[in-house]
Amino acid sequence: MKTQAALMLAPGEDWTVTEIDLAPPQAGEVLVEFTHAGLCFSDEHLRHGGLGDLPAVGGHEGAGIIREVGEGVTGLAVGDHVAASFIPACGRCDWCVTGHSNLCSSAANSPGTADPATFRFSHDGEPVPANCGLGTFARYSVVSAKTMVKVNPVVPLEVVAVVSCGVLTGWGAAVHSAEVRVGDTVVVIGAGGVGINAAQGAKFAGARHVVMIDMNPAKLEFARQFGATAEFTSTDEAGAFVRSVNPVADGADVVIVATGNTTEPIVTAAYGLLGKRGRLVLAGMSQDVFDKNVQLPGTQIIFKEQTIKGTIYGSCNPRHEIPIILDLYAQGRIKLDELVSAQYALEDINEGFADLRAGKNLRGVVAHA
CATH class of the missing domain: 3.90.180.10 (Medium-chain alcohol dehydrogenases, catalytic domain)
Structure with a gap:
């Protein structure tokens, strides 16, 4: 055919x-x-x-x-x-x-x-x-x-389409990979389809603060309706805010990188936002998938007991979790x-x-x- x-x-x-x-x-x-x-x-x-x-x-x-x-x-x-x-x-x-x-x-x-x-x-x-x-x-x-x-045929197929990758990747990055807990301070870098859903997942998991960073102010306009509690266009501004609201950890409990092209400066800046026992999750790929874009101070990671990890598909099991996400949508509990x-x-x-x-x-x- x-x-x-x-x-x-x-x-x-x-x-x-x-x-x-x-x-x-x-x-x-x-x-x-x-x-x-x-x-x-x-x-x-x-x-x-x-x-x-x-x-x-x-x-x-x-x-x-x-x-x-x-x-x-x-x-x-x-x-x-x-x-x-x-x-x-x-x-x-x-x-x-x-x-x-x-x-x-x-x-x-x-x-x-x-x-x-x-x-x-x-x-x-x-x-x-x-x-x-x-x-x-x-x-x-x-x-x-x-x-x-x-999937349930009642759900519009244009909604099902975005769940099949972007939603699960962002949602799972927060809920599964970062293991966001009630009361956590979470930073998401990149307010695209993956980042917005990372914010939505962090809110659903009980985060106290969900901080969204993106250089494009227009994209930040979407962030609050999906769970963000603060939005910034620079990591410096976001860092000062995070340390003020989470002084015990002196940084974020979780940082999720969801940028479309994840470069070494982005990863380094993301690490700079991380507090003690913090979890840094890389959910956004680099344009060159073999690019060595992680250059971090290993001894500081030891001193602060921090975790750096990657995630593919948000560490989700799609056959199990796509129906769950769509059911939460049908209940009006996620957007x-x-x-x-x-x-x-x-x-x-x-x-x-x-x-x-x-x-x-x-x-x-x-x-x-």
Whole structure:
């Protein structure tokens, strides 16, 4: 069959929207119609050639409807509403069975990302990989059934789309990775889709102060409705505030870095906000994923018993937690509708990413339908 899709043909180029070929699902795979796809800064890393071979079909955040199931697929049926999980969960490896499916061993070689024999897209007669084995920037895609999470069909699919990556990453960074406790003082650096949800997660976990930092004042305007209690455009101002409200620790109990391009100066500044026994969590990638962007005083970390850690997917188990997040949304206990700042047609995807880079949106969403 044919499908419209946005491809990144070479590093640094704009997205090319064109019609490409799509092969039918094989054993263990499903054909999904992606109705919505989130525009995430991680796709910008793909654009710069840092997340796999090009050309590739973009998009790793999305939601849609199952249209066909391959041989041997269980738990999914035609018509099911689903969220995309950019890390598949096999359910059998040590990571999955010990509650860490975000580190599933099958993720490194997930179908559609490494082996050309698993590529279901083709462009000009050549097989093309899908970003994270998903390719949500295509109206239709064939993916591993392990990457699809069945959701309540009552929830709007544009909301499901942003939960599939940005919400879980930020929420989990606070609730799971940082282990925010009642009364904590939490700083979040970066008021994008991940950072806003880190603030929302910190508030839900009982933080006393949730301090948001972003150089773009327009993005800070969103922060308070998602749980921030103070907002700053500089780490110096934020640091003075944090030390004044948390003098015993002489800094924050938790600092979460959720910037789109996490550089060494950002990490160093984040560490400077951390108090005694503080936890620094890195949830935002660098543009060069091998960049050595952590240069910190190890002996001070010893003296203050501090913890520095990274998190992928917010240390969440998506098959378990996507339904939980959507249920909390249905109960009115967390905000998701407000995350979708703008919707774009697929042919306007480059405008959507320009708005993302300019900080105009918390989350832009491509509406395929």
